[in-house]
Amino acid sequence: MKNAIEINNLEFSYSDKPVLKKLNVSFIENKFSVLLGINGGGKSTLFKIIAGLLKGYRGEIKIFNKNMETISFKERAPLIGFLPQFHQFVFSFTVNEVLLTGRTAFSGFSVKDSDQEMAEEIMKDLSIYHLKDKPINQLSGGEQQITMIGRLLMQNPKILLLDEPTNHLDVYYQHHLMEKLKKYSTQGFTVVSIMHNPTLAFQYADHYYYLHDGHVHTAEDPSVPDLNLLEAVYNMSFVVINKNEKDFILPFGEKLD
Numbered sequence: 001m002k003n004a005i006e007i008n009n010l011e012f013s014y015s016d017k018p019v020l021k022k023l024n025v026s027f028i029e030n031k032f033s034v035l036l037g038i039n040g041g042g043k044s045t046l047f048k049i050i051a052g053l054l055k056g057y058r059g060e061i062k063i064f065n066k067n068m069e070t071i072s073f074k075e076r077a078p079l080i081g082f083l084p085q086f087h088q089f090v091f092s093f094t095v096n097e098v099l100l101t102g103r104t105a106f107s108g109f110s111v112k113d114s115d116q117e118m119a120e121e122i123m124k125d126l127s128i129y130h131l132k133d134k135p136i137n138q139l140s141g142g143e144q145q146i147t148m149i150g151r152l153l154m155q156n157p158k159i160l161l162l163d164e165p166t167n168h169l170d171v172y173y174q175h176h177l178m179e180k181l182k183k184y185s186t187q188g189f190t191v192v193s194i195m196h197n198p199t200l201a202f203q204y205a206d207h208y209y210y211l212h213d214g215h216v217h218t219a220e221d222p223s224v225p226d227l228n229l230l231e232a233v234y235n236m237s238f239v240v241i242n243k244n245e246k247d248f249i250l251p252f253g254e255k256l257d
């Protein structure tokens with residue numbers, strides 16, 4: 001199994017506040033990996049660094065075994081697509097136009113027939129085709145979120161780096177999207193996603209990582225949910241419920257100390 005992303009001894013501070021402390025982690029190619037952790041733990045900071053949006057870190061980051069510092073801006077687009085936690089829409093582009101902007105790194109500003117065909121396929125796959133001609137700033141939060149994921153797929157990067165992709169989505173769409181992400185990881189994408197819902201994460205992802213106190217922790221086998229780690233990270237108890245021969249991990253709500 002090859003590493004898509006390998007991070008060694010990563011350190012990062014905002015002013016004098018250390019957030020990432022000699023952090024080590026590797027995310028495996030063509031897997032759906034989830035990063036869990038408490039609010040303010042440093043997950044978005046880690047993703048922004050990997051996406052090349054935050055400088056001033058110490059340590060080593062390799063993307064497909066190539067040092068990130070040697071990867072040019074142009075080389076980055078086909079490698080990493082980043083979905084940030086927050087979106088700002090200044091222009092009232094339609095959903096179709098927003099998706100097409102995902103190709104600008106490749107096609108410039110001229111739209112090819114193949115780009116439009118790709119956009120149509122993605123809109124159908126994500127069930128947003130009916131929104132094709134609607135301005136993005138007139139969509140609901142969930143519809144905007146799915147549109148931005150569609151834009152990322154237009155970029156067609158090897159790694160999808162997603163900061164809370166299920167944000168704003170209703171429960172049906174949360175499961176629908178998780179199924180898609182799982183599918184993408186079997187179709188040549190490496191999916192690495194921050195999530196706040198362990199129950200959902202454990203139903204769909206391949207590998208689990210826990211950011212806690214500036215470090216990323218994993219079970220010896222990252223595909224096995226680690227209840228002890230989970231409880232230590234969130235400082236609360238979890239229970240396992242078995243239904244139809246499947247385990248569901250639910251937060252029990254009881255504080256541990």
Ligand SMILES: Nc1ncnc2c1ncn2[C@@H]1O[C@H](COP(=O)(O)OP(=O)(O)OP(=O)(O)O)[C@@H](O)[C@H]1O
Nearest residue numbers: 014015019037038039040041042043044045046085
């Ligand atoms: N631009 C910034 N300047 C100063 N401090 C920041 C900045 N961005 C984040 N922080 C701080 O760094 C810490 C980590 O923030 P980060 O957004 O990475 O956490 P997170 O794990 O993604 O949180 P959440 O789950 O709430 O999104 C927090 O204490 C936050 O207040």
